[in-house]
Amino acid sequence: MSNLPPSDGPRPTDPTTAMPVTGPAPTPPTPDTTLPSGAPTPQGQPGARPPGQPPRPSRSGLSTGIVVTVAVLVAIIGFLAGALIFGGDDDEGGTDDAVPTETDDTSPVDDSGELAAQVDALTAERDQLAAQVDELTTQLASTDGDSTELSEEIEQLQTDLASVTAERDDLQAQLDTVVDDVVPAPDLVDGTVEDARDAADDAGWELIEREATDVPEDTEPGTVMSQTPEPETAMVEGSVLAVDVAPEPTEG
Numbered sequence: 339m340s341n342l343p344p345s346d347g348p349r350p351t352d353p354t355t356a357m358p359v360t361g362p363a364p365t366p367p368t369p370d371t372t373l374p375s376g377a378p379t380p381q382g383q384p385g386a387r388p389p390g391q392p393p394r395p396s397r398s399g400l401s402t403g404i405v406v407t408v409a410v411l412v413a414i415i416g417f418l419a420g421a422l423i424f425g426g427d428d429d430e431g432g433t434d435d436a437v438p439t440e441t442d443d444t445s446p447v448d449d450s451g452e453l454a455a456q457v458d459a460l461t462a463e464r465d466q467l468a469a470q471v472d473e474l475t476t477q478l479a480s481t482d483g484d485s486t487e488l489s490e491e492i493e494q495l496q497t498d499l500a501s502v503t504a505e506r507d508d509l510q511a512q513l514d515t516v517v518d519d520v521v522p523a524p525d526l527v528d529g530t531v532e533d534a535r536d537a538a539d540d541a542g543w544e545l546i547e548r549e550a551t552d553v554p555e556d557t558e559p560g561t562v563m564s565q566t567p568e569p570e571t572a573m574v575e576g577s578v579l580a581v582d583v584a585p586e587p588t589e590g
Contacts, residue, residue: 453513460506467499523579525569526562531583534562542575550582557584 474492478485521541526534531547538545550563557563566580567573 453509457506457509457513460502460509464499464502464506467495467502471495471499519574520572521574523565523567523569523571523573526565526581527569529562531560531562531581534565534579534581538579541573541577543573543577543579546578546580548580548582549585553584559584559586 471492474488474495478488478492481488524537526537534547535545537543553563561584562581563584564582573579
């Protein structure tokens, strides 16, 4: 016998058969990520970064970078300053070994001419003042009236005369000292370098020996070919004497 219901009645539904879906699909619920107060963070520690969130920049890292940059700039500035300072010292010190070729312009030999001119000027001034004193003294002797003003003028002239005379005598003493110390440079050309050394030692001069150039082949080595200053030049103790000496012949 068949178990089918009559054709005009409702058919039983199969519980395994899905019902057709009509209308929009349901939206899945959004999970609540709000954490209760005091609840642990997803990482288990307070303030921990949730998964997927980028890390925040570290303030200590920024501070360290600034300090390093400043330190590098200070080091560069210090290096440049040191190079300028020590480089300037090297440039200034580079001329210490220069060899002088002429006598010192400020030597007592040059001062003697200036001293002599000053002595001559003061001597002329002294003679002029003495003549004025004599003239006023003669006028005073022939004056019958009040001669107070004339006497004061004579006294002032006598004071000036004494001052000029003292200054002139002091300069004359200096000039005499310089002249006594002045000696003429000897003629050392065609002599030996040993003779030049002896002359410099005796007079207290500084001797500079230079190698001569363009020396004739038959010249004896050690012969003085030229000198500075020229012979008979006035020199004093401490003056510089330079000689050009024939060198030893080169082999080959």
